[in-house]
Amino acid sequence: MPRRSRIMEPSDPSVPAKVELPRGLLQASVDDRTQYFRTQRYKHPVLVAARDKLVQHILHPGGRRMIQVFGPTGSGKSTLCALVAQHLTDTLVDIQRTTGYSTPLVLDALASESKSFGWKDFYKQWIVHLCQLHPDINIDIGVEGVRRTANGTIVINERVSVYNLREAATLLTRQVKPVAILIDEAPHIKKLASGEHVSYQMDVLKSLIDRTGTVFVLVGTYEMLDMINQNGQQGRRSRDVHLHRYTAQGTEWDAFRSILNTLQDHLPVARQPNLVRMATYLYKGCLGCVGILVPWLSDTLTTVLKAGKQTITKKDLEAHKLEPGKRLQIAHEINEGETKLANIEEKCDAELDMLLGITPPNAAVAK
Amino acid sequence: MTCLTNLLGLHDAQDGGSSMAINKGAIMYPESGATDKDSFVKLIVGHTKLMTLRTALRDALVAEQRPLILGVVGPTGVGKSLLLRLLEQDLTDHWLAEMHRDPSLIPVASICVPAPEFGSFPWESYYHLVLEAHQEPLIQAKVLDAEREHLLASPGESRKATRALRGALENCLRCRRTQAVLIDEGQHLSRATGKVTLADQAGHIVDLARATQTTHVLFGNHELVAMLRLVQDRGHNVQIHHFAPYHWADEQERGDFERVVYTLQQAMPFAMQPDLMSLLPYLYRGCCGCPGILKTWLIDAVMQAIHAGLPTLRQEDLEACAIEKSKLLKIAEEIALEAQILHAAAAPSLPQPPAAVKKRRVAERRPGRDKVGM
Numbered sequence: 001m002p003r004r005s006r007i008m009e010p011s012d013p014s015v016p017a018k019v020e021l022p023r024g025l026l027q028a029s030v031d032d033r034t035q036y037f038r039t040q041r042y043k044h045p046v047l048v049a050a051r052d053k054l055v056q057h058i059l060h061p062g063g064r065r066m067i068q069v070f071g072p073t074g075s076g077k078s079t080l081c082a083l084v085a086q087h088l089t090d091t092l093v094d095i096q097r098t099t100g101y102s103t104p105l106v107l108d109a110l111a112s113e114s115k116s117f118g119w120k121d122f123y124k125q126w127i128v129h130l131c132q133l134h135p136d137i138n139i140d141i142g143v144e145g146v147r148r149t150a151n152g153t154i155v156i157n158e159r160v161s162v163y164n165l166r167e168a169a170t171l172l173t174r175q176v177k178p179v180a181i182l183i184d185e186a187p188h189i190k191k192l193a194s195g196e197h198v199s200y201q202m203d204v205l206k207s208l209i210d211r212t213g214t215v216f217v218l219v220g221t222y223e224m225l226d227m228i229n230q231n232g233q234q235g236r237r238s239r240d241v242h243l244h245r246y247t248a249q250g251t252e253w254d255a256f257r258s259i260l261n262t263l264q265d266h267l268p269v270a271r272q273p274n275l276v277r278m279a280t281y282l283y284k285g286c287l288g289c290v291g292i293l294v295p296w297l298s299d300t301l302t303t304v305l306k307a308g309k310q311t312i313t314k315k316d317l318e319a320h321k322l323e324p325g326k327r328l329q330i331a332h333e334i335n336e337g338e339t340k341l342a343n344i345e346e347k348c349d350a351e352l353d354m355l356l357g358i359t360p361p362n363a364a365v366a367k
Numbered sequence: 368m369t370c371l372t373n374l375l376g377l378h379d380a381q382d383g384g385s386s387m388a389i390n391k392g393a394i395m396y397p398e399s400g401a402t403d404k405d406s407f408v409k410l411i412v413g414h415t416k417l418m419t420l421r422t423a424l425r426d427a428l429v430a431e432q433r434p435l436i437l438g439v440v441g442p443t444g445v446g447k448s449l450l451l452r453l454l455e456q457d458l459t460d461h462w463l464a465e466m467h468r469d470p471s472l473i474p475v476a477s478i479c480v481p482a483p484e485f486g487s488f489p490w491e492s493y494y495h496l497v498l499e500a501h502q503e504p505l506i507q508a509k510v511l512d513a514e515r516e517h518l519l520a521s522p523g524e525s526r527k528a529t530r531a532l533r534g535a536l537e538n539c540l541r542c543r544r545t546q547a548v549l550i551d552e553g554q555h556l557s558r559a560t561g562k563v564t565l566a567d568q569a570g571h572i573v574d575l576a577r578a579t580q581t582t583h584v585l586f587g588n589h590e591l592v593a594m595l596r597l598v599q600d601r602g603h604n605v606q607i608h609h610f611a612p613y614h615w616a617d618e619q620e621r622g623d624f625e626r627v628v629y630t631l632q633q634a635m636p637f638a639m640q641p642d643l644m645s646l647l648p649y650l651y652r653g654c655c656g657c658p659g660i661l662k663t664w665l666i667d668a669v670m671q672a673i674h675a676g677l678p679t680l681r682q683e684d685l686e687a688c689a690i691e692k693s694k695l696l697k698i699a700e701e702i703a704l705e706a707q708i709l710h711a712a713a714a715p716s717l718p719q720p721p722a723a724v725k726k727r728r729v730a731e732r733r734p735g736r737d738k739v740g741m
Contacts (some may be wrong), residue, residue: 202556
């Protein structure tokens with residue numbers, strides 16, 4: 001067959017480029033097709049903005065090395081973690097040359113079985129991940145009970161104390177200098193034994209940040225709001241990044257529709273459905289959270305493909321919609337978080353002036 | 368240089384003449400108009416409260432009758448850690464001649480205690496840190512005794528090891544004739560939950576200080592006060608100093624704050640000096656009167672402006688780097704709380720904070736300050 005040359009039409013920058021599905025995808029197996037749709041990283045505006053902000057903060061932390069990222073469930077927090085880690089790793093050649101930092105470390109604040117947050121497990125995970133990232137790390141740092149076996153796996157003695165584990169983690173971290181440590185599901189840290197304060201847990205993080213000299217990024221749902229302003233020391237050392245959902249107004253609504261447009265382009269079905277026309281329906285189903293929308297569509301896609309259908313209809317979507325009870329729960333959480341956030345900033349001005357003993361703001365004060 | 372110093376009034380000229388550390392470059396002023404960003408970052412402003420406390424603490428620590436415990440209480444970002452560093456320098460300078468005579472002498476050790484993960488503060492981590500701090504300066508020159516080395520490798524393994532570690536610590540402080548241990552984040556020592564009470568923690572530190580004849584200088588926030596008071600109530604020699612931020616309402620302190628801003632403004636690495644003086648209330652509010660917070664904020668903003676290639680600092684840059692209002696509110700609350708706590712337990716008739724810092728008048732001489740036979 002003669003090879004035809006492809007002619008590109010001049011594209012209008014204001015219209016988003018039409019996505020082309022990989023060749024042969026429509027003929028691929030159901031699993032491959034859903035896999036394709038599910039694993040695409042959809043870079044929507046809020047996510048990209050948050051990523052840029054976060055990367056900026058990580059590379060130029062100034063005096064504030066604790067970054068707190070919060071948003072509703074399904075707003076793309078884990079995706080954000082992955083994106084930021086990816087971005088930092090990609091640009092690392094530059095970073096490394098100028099600063100000597102190495103790849104970021106992504107950790108999970110594991111929910112613990114016991115009454116309070118398991119720092120021991122956290123430190124172990126930290127040490128193991130760090131050693132995996134840097135196989136050539138010198139583990140002989142004078143902490144007993146942490147050693148490497150002949151085949152390179154890290155063995156940590158059960159009886160090593162928290163204190164020693166912390167020491168090992170900080171020393172190893174200082175050795176390789178990861179550009180940032182991202183902690184997903186950070187609200188688990190505020191899980192407490194009786195008689196302790198959340199503020200104390202934040203002090204531990206503060207100590208870790210001071211000792212390691214690394215930027216810590218804490219990521220979590222609006223539960224984070226209970227731990228972001230625990231004490232002044234934390235406040236001075238931290239920054240907030242809000243990863244919000246899309247609201248149904250103005251530019252955000254347009255952005256939401258344009259996400260739908262992108263998503264429908266990526267759907268590997270024979271006949272493309274018009275998701276944009278169902279925008280209101282879909283919005284209600286996902287509450288403006290892209291992280292709820294994508295799994296919903298991909299579940300629907302699996303069923304549709306298995307049934308051998310040509311396209312996705314509203315009926316198919318309805319079958320996989322989140323139950324009303326769950327949606328209501330999420331909506332409540334979102335509402336609560338957003339209200340709390342608004343209140344925090346709102347009441348500040350007058351109270352701050354009162355506490356600091358400043359007379360009513362004069363002309364020199366901005367805004 | 369002296370002229371500039373006088374002009375700024377950050378400390379009086381005589382003080383600068385007598386204290387070695389000041390001449391040694393603890394405080395740097397821009398040599399000329401052109402300063403690069405590094406020297407701005409490293410700039411230390413010797414503001415009034417910092418310098419007053421520095422002298423007061425130094426005097427207390429080199430006196431015949433040293434207090435057992437010295438507490439420096441101040442909010443975050445007021446300059447406690449900086450004060451600790453300066454004080455360490457001063458004390459080393461003071462005992463320098465003696466250190467030359469007796470190489471085993473380590474007059475001062477400084478540590479920063481980490482927050483405990485759960486429960487009460489574990490003392491073995493404190494022992495470990497102090498021992499570490501002692502070995503650092505001479506680690507190559509000294510043969511470690513095998514037993515202690517073994518202990519260092521495994522702190523907190525068992526109660527026996529902890530007790531042995533404490534023995535090692537006491538021995539070390541005694542043999543090194545350590546005069547003062549400077550402890551940053553001292554409020555972490557006062558953490559007590561469960562069976563351990565605050566009185567236990569307070570008792571422990573007093574025991575240590577008494578057994579070793581070493582003054583423990585605790586730097587910390589308001590959480591520290593309760594423990595200090597407890598020690599004081601038992602009749603031990605405790606001095607509590609309040610390192611308060613600058614108060615806007617107090618005209619003199621406002622002037623001091625203004626001079627800090629002015630010094631920083633002059634040191635900024637820009638072709639065109641920004642006009643920060645017109646933004647004073649805004650700057651004050653953005654740092655709650657704490658020079659440390661102000662400094663970090665300005666560094667952030669300056670770096671951003673340099674990054675963007677701007678000829679001077681704009682208010683937008685300051686705005687972008689400012690600490691969120693909610694966090695400032697928390698800091699302001701803690702400042703108020705701290706003042707309240709410190710006022711409350713002092714004699715209620717005193718209008719001034721109970722800080723032991725005596726304010727001298729400018730140019731008034733302090734007896735016993737001059738060095739003889741240099």
